Amino acid sequence: xxxxxxxxxxxxxxxxxxxxxxxxxxxxxxxxxxxxxxxxxxxxxxxxxxxxxxxxxxxxxxxxxxxxxxxxxxxxxxxxxxxxxxxxxxxxxxxxxxxxxxxxxxxxxxxxxxxxxxxxxxxxxxxxxxxxxxxxxxxxxxxxxxxxxxxxxxxxxxxxxxxxxxxxxxxxxxxxxxxxxxxxxxxxxxxxxxxxxxxxxxxxxxxxxxxxxxxxxxxxxxxxxxxxxxxxxxxxxxxxxxxxxxxxxxxxxxxxxxxxxxxxxxxxxxxxxxxxxxxxxxxxxxxxxxxxxxxxxxxxxxxxxxxxxxxxxxxxxxxxxxxxxxxxxxxxxxxxxxxxxxxx
Amino acid sequence: xxxxxxxxxxxxxxxxxxxxxxxxxxxxxxxxxxxxxxxxxxxxxxxxxxxxxxxxxxxxxxxxxxxxxxxxxxxxxxxxxxxxxxxxxxxxxxxxxxxxxxxxxxxxxxxxxxxxxxxxxxxxxxxxxxxxxxxxxxxxxxxxxxxxxxxxxxxxxxxxxxxxxxxxxxxxxxxxxxxxxxxxxxxxxxxxxxxxxxxxxxxxxxxxxxxxxxxxxxxxxxxxxxxxxxxxxxxxxxxxxxxxxxxxxxxxxxxxxxxxxxxxxxxxxxxxxxxxxxxxxxxxxxxxxxxxxxxxxxxxxxxxxxxxxxxxxxxxxxxxxxxxxxxxxxxxx
Numbered sequence: 205x206x207x208x209x210x211x212x213x214x215x216x217x218x219x220x221x222x223x224x225x226x227x228x229x230x231x232x233x234x235x236x237x238x239x240x241x242x243x244x245x246x247x248x249x250x251x252x253x254x255x256x257x258x259x260x261x262x263x264x265x266x267x268x269x270x271x272x273x274x275x276x277x278x279x280x281x282x283x284x285x286x287x288x289x290x291x292x293x294x295x296x297x298x299x300x301x302x303x304x305x306x307x308x309x310x311x312x313x314x315x316x317x318x319x320x321x322x323x324x325x326x327x328x329x330x331x332x333x334x335x336x337x338x339x340x341x342x343x344x345x346x347x348x349x350x351x352x353x354x355x356x357x358x359x360x361x362x363x364x365x366x367x368x369x370x371x372x373x374x375x376x377x378x379x380x381x382x383x384x385x386x387x388x389x390x391x392x393x394x395x396x397x398x399x400x401x402x403x404x405x406x407x408x409x410x411x412x413x414x415x416x417x418x419x420x421x422x423x424x425x426x427x428x429x430x431x432x433x434x435x436x437x438x439x440x441x442x443x444x445x446x447x448x449x450x451x452x453x454x455x456x457x458x459x460x461x462x463x464x465x466x467x468x469x470x471x472x473x474x475x476x477x478x479x480x481x482x483x484x485x486x487x488x489x490x491x492x493x494x495x496x497x498x499x500x501x502x503x504x505x506x507x508x509x510x511x512x513x514x515x516x517x518x519x520x521x522x523x524x525x526x527x528x529x530x531x532x533x534x535x536x537x538x539x540x541x542x543x544x545x546x547x548x
Numbered sequence: 549x550x551x552x553x554x555x556x557x558x559x560x561x562x563x564x565x566x567x568x569x570x571x572x573x574x575x576x577x578x579x580x581x582x583x584x585x586x587x588x589x590x591x592x593x594x595x596x597x598x599x600x601x602x603x604x605x606x607x608x609x610x611x612x613x614x615x616x617x618x619x620x621x622x623x624x625x626x627x628x629x630x631x632x633x634x635x636x637x638x639x640x641x642x643x644x645x646x647x648x649x650x651x652x653x654x655x656x657x658x659x660x661x662x663x664x665x666x667x668x669x670x671x672x673x674x675x676x677x678x679x680x681x682x683x684x685x686x687x688x689x690x691x692x693x694x695x696x697x698x699x700x701x702x703x704x705x706x707x708x709x710x711x712x713x714x715x716x717x718x719x720x721x722x723x724x725x726x727x728x729x730x731x732x733x734x735x736x737x738x739x740x741x742x743x744x745x746x747x748x749x750x751x752x753x754x755x756x757x758x759x760x761x762x763x764x765x766x767x768x769x770x771x772x773x774x775x776x777x778x779x780x781x782x783x784x785x786x787x788x789x790x791x792x793x794x795x796x797x798x799x800x801x802x803x804x805x806x807x808x809x810x811x812x813x814x815x816x817x818x819x820x821x822x823x824x825x826x827x828x829x830x831x832x833x834x835x836x837x838x839x840x841x842x843x844x845x846x847x848x849x850x851x852x853x854x855x856x857x858x859x860x861x862x863x864x865x866x867x868x869x870x871x872x873x874x875x876x877x878x879x880x881x
Contacts, residue, residue, distance in 0.1 A: 288642060423662075425663060425664065426657070426660070426662065426663060426664035429654060429657075429664060430654065430657055432643055432646070432654075433641065433643075433654060434639060434641070434642075436606060436635070436637055436639065437635070437637065439606065439626075440604065440606075440629075440630065440633065440634060440635045440710075441630050441654065441655070441657040441658060441710070442626050442627045442629070442630030442631075442657060442658040443626075443657075444626055482644065482645055486645050487645050487646070487650075488643055488644060488645045488646040488650075489646070489650055491663065491664065491665075
C-alpha cells in the first residue's frame with residue numbers, strides 16, 4: 205500500500221511538472237515564473253503576446269492532452285478487462301475506425317457534392333467534423349453492442365470489431381479515390397491526430413463532456429473486478445454479466461468516440477497505459493488500477509505532447525507518431541519484463 | 549440431522565435453440581443432502597457439466613423442477629443465488645497480478661457495497677476461508693505463481709468466503725497429481741462435515757470417489773442417474789454394470805475396481821505373504837498366472853528373502869528381486 209501511495213504521489217507531481225512544461229516550452233519559451241503570473245491572471249501589458257500564446261494555444265492544448273490521455277487510458281483498461289485480452293484497446297474494436305469513417309465521409313464528400321472544401325469553412329467545418337466523428341463512432345458502437353448481446357465469446361466480439369474496422373478503412377479508401385487532393389490532404393491531417401485542433405469554445409465542451417464521463421467510469425470498478433474472473437464466476441458472484449458487459453463497452457466506446465472526435469484517432473495510449481500500470485502497481489485490482497490509469501494516462505499524453513512540440517520539430521510532429529514511438533516500446537518492455545518474472 | 553438441501557423432480561437438462569432441442573438427460577429424480585459430500589460420476593460427454601451448469605443456474609433447464617432449500621431455482625434473484633450457491637469451475641483463471649487474498653476477497657462480492665470495499669467482518673470471513681483450506685502461507689502469493697493444486701484450493705477458499713450453504717465443483721481433482729487428488733477429496737469431505745455445507749462435485753477419479761464420497765451419482769449412457777452410497781451401489785450391482793468393460797474388474801469384496809489381466813500361461817507359486825502377492829501381480833502383468841495349485845511342472849518358490857526358480861529339465865536358478873526373476877523367466881515363457 206505504501207508503495208502505491210508513493211507511485212501516486214510521484215505521478216501526481218509528474219503531471220503538475222508536465223503541465224507547466226507544456227505551457228512553457230515550444231517554439232517560444234516562456235519562463236515558468238511568468239507562466240505562473242499569467243495563470244493567476246496578473247495582467248501585465250508587456251506580456252500580451254505570451255498571454256495570447258498561453259491562453260489561446262498552449263493551455264487548450266495542454267488541457268486537451270490531459271483529458272484525452274485520461275479518457276483513452278480508462279477506455280483501454282475497460283476494453284482489456286471486458287475482453288480479457290491484453291491486445292484490446294480503443295482502436296481495436298473499430299470505434300476509432302468508425303469515427304474516421306464519419307470524418308472521411310464529411311470531409312471527402314463535401315468537396316465532391318457541394319463543391320466547397322470543408323477545410324475552407326472554418327469553425328462550421330470543425331463542428332461538422334466533430335459531430336460526424338461522434339456519429340461514426342456511435343454507429344460502430346451500436347453495431348458492436350448489438351453483437352455483444354448475441355454472441356457469447358469475447359474473442360468473437362473482438363474479431364468482429366477488427367473486421368468492422370477493416371470495412372470502415374476500406375470504405376474510406378474508396379471515398380479517397382473519388383475525392384480531390386485538397387480534401388484527401390485535410391483528411392490525412394485529421395488522421396494524424398492532434399491535441400491542438402481543439403480550440404476556443406470547443407475545449408470547454410470537450411472538457412465538460414469528459415468531466416462527466418470519467419467519473420462515471422469510476423462507478424464500474426467493482427464490475428470490472430468481477431469480470432476478471434470470467435463470465436461464469438462473475439455470474440455466480442451475483443453479477444448480471446450481459447448488462448455489465450453492455451455498460452462497460454458502452455462507457456468505453458463513448459470515451460473513445462468523444463476523444464477521437466476532438467483529437468483524431470490517437471493510437472497506443474489506450475493500449476500501453478493499462479499495461480504500464482499493471483506492472484508498476486503489480487495489481488489487477490481496479491480500485492487501484494482505475495485511478496492509476498487515469499493519472500498515468502494524463503501524464504503520458506502530456507509527455508507525448510511535449511515531445512511532439514520539442515524545439516527543433518517546429519511544425520509540431522504528428523502526435524500519433526510520438527504516441528506510437530513511446531507506447532509500443534512500453535508494451536514490448538512490459539511484456540518482456542513479464543516473461544522474466546515468470547521464469548523466476 | 550440430515551437435511552434435504554437440493555431436490556430434482558423430473559428434471560430434463562440439455563440445450564435448446566430456435567431449431568432444435570438436444571436432451572442430455574431427463575426424468576432425473578434425486579436429492580442432495582447437507583453435510584454430505586456427493587460425487588457425480590460418468591463417462592466423458594455424458595452430461596456431467598451440463599447437469600452442474602443447470603444446477604448452478606448458468607443455463608436453463610428443459611423441464612422439471614430444481615428445488616434448492618425448498619424454493620425453485622428460477623424463483624431466486626441473481627443476488628440471492630450468489631448467497632446460496634458458489635462454484636469452482638474447470639476453466640483456468642487467466643489473471644496476472646492478483647494475490648490469493650484478493651481472489652478470495654472477491655468471493656465476498658455479494659455482501660460488499662458499491663465499491664466492493666471489505667468490512668472487518670468480510671476480512672474475518674476471508675481469513676477463515678483461507679485457513680479452512682490450509683493455505684494461510686500462500687495468502688500474499690500471486691495467483692498465477694501457484695501450482696494447480698494450490699490454485700484449486702484458493703478457488704475453494706473463494707467459494708467458502710462466499711459463505712453459501714451449497715458448493716458445486718466441476719472436476720476439482722482434474723490436473724492434480726495423485727497425492728493432491730487425495731488431499732483435495734479429503735479436504736472437501738472434511739469441509740462438508742465441519743461447515744455443514746452441501747458439497748456436490750463431478751469427477752473422473754473413481755477410486756477416490758468410491759472411498760471418500762458419502763453419496764455417489766452415476767450418470768449412465770441412457771441418460772439415467774443412479775444414486776446411493778458407494779457401498780449400496782456396489783451391492784446392488786449398479787457399479788459393476790456401469791463400468792462393465794473389457795479389462796476392468798469390479799471387485800465386490802473391496803468395492804473397488806481393478807484392472808483385469810488375461811493370462812495364457814500358468815506356473816506354480818509356493819510361498820505366502822506380501823512377496824507371494826507381489827510375484828503373482830508382476831507375473832500376471834506378463835500374462836502368466838502364478839498360483840499354488842497351478843497345473844504346471846515349473847515352480848517358483850519363496851525361500852526367506854530369495855526366490856528359487858525351477859523350470860522342468862533345467863538347472864535351478866536363485867534370484868534376489870522380482871525384476872531379476874522376470875528377466876530369467878523370459879528365456880522360458
